[in-house]
Amino acid sequence: HCTSRVEIKGRAGINVAWDWVEVPSQLMENWTWEKEALDLFAHHYQTGEPFPEDLLDRMLKARRFMNGWGQMRQLSFATLDLALHRTYQGEAPVMDFARRQLRPFAPNERFVERHLLPSFGHLFAGGYASAYYSYLWSESLEADVFSRFLSEGVLERNAGRQYLNTILSQGDRTDPEQLFRDFMGRDPDPKALIARNLGPPPEPAEVA
Known part of the structure; x- marks a missing residue:
């Protein structure tokens, strides 16, 4: 909200396309997994150790x-x-x-017997009715956006400034x-989402 630079209030902040709205918030989570960023604030409250x-x-x-399994769960x-x-x-x-809808994503029949349909509040509540896919869609986009920071430096000022000017403020x-x-x-x-969440495929085991 603070970074928006648009003339119409109703088009600022999170008032964007629903499959784009989660990109900024999910993107910010990436820095909490990077040592360079953690070293800026994550210290022991008594000793100051990083x-x-x-x-x-x-x-x-x-x-x-x-x-x-987590990815399959979101897809289901x-x-x-x-x-x-x-x-x-x-x-x-x-x-x-x-x-029937959940069965293709489950490893066996037992997994679809106890599903969350009765408590799946996103189905008809709030803005996510028929739009739950936007979580995973946004995650795919933000993982790709963060790949630029991984390439240029997670604290690289120029990349951060361009992100502010080309995305956040718009x-x-x-x-x-x-x-x-x-x-x-x-x-x-x-591929950026796959690389971050699942990592590269394991090396084949050596045959003795």
């Missing part, structure tokens, strides 16, 4: 542990949300319909696709 590097390494490994939520809003006509009990002045291109100089690449 955040332990070995602890950060373990946290990064834990972040990726079974994260493929988004698929179910869209299916209920676009195709469900009451032709079958809604719980049965939900199970609100809904221009289509998100153009704002992304203005900052990155190209179209989005989903």
Whole structure:
């Protein structure tokens, strides 16, 4: 909100395309995983010692542990949300319909028996009805945006200033696709999300 530089208040801040709205907030989370950024503020409250590097390494490994399941979980939520809003006509009990939508994302049948449909508040509450996919879509975009900071330096001032000028300050002045291109100089690449959340494929095991 503080960085918006648009003439119409209703087009500032988070008043942007819904599959773009989560990009700035999710992008900021990346710096909490970078030692350079943590060293600026993460110190022991008594001794002043910096955040332990070995602890950060373990946290990064834990972040990726079974994260493929986390990605599938988000995909299943988004698929179910869209299916209920676009195709469900009451032709079958809604719980049965939900199970059919979730089954392709589950490792076995037991996983679809206990699903969150009765407590899935995003389905019809707030602005995420039929738009839950925007979480993962925005995550794909912000992971790609952050790849530039990883390349140029996570605290690189020029990249930060350009991000402010080309994205944060623009609100809904221009289509998100153009704002992304203005900052990155190209179209989005989903490989950035895969690299960050899942990492490179493991090396093949050596045969004794």
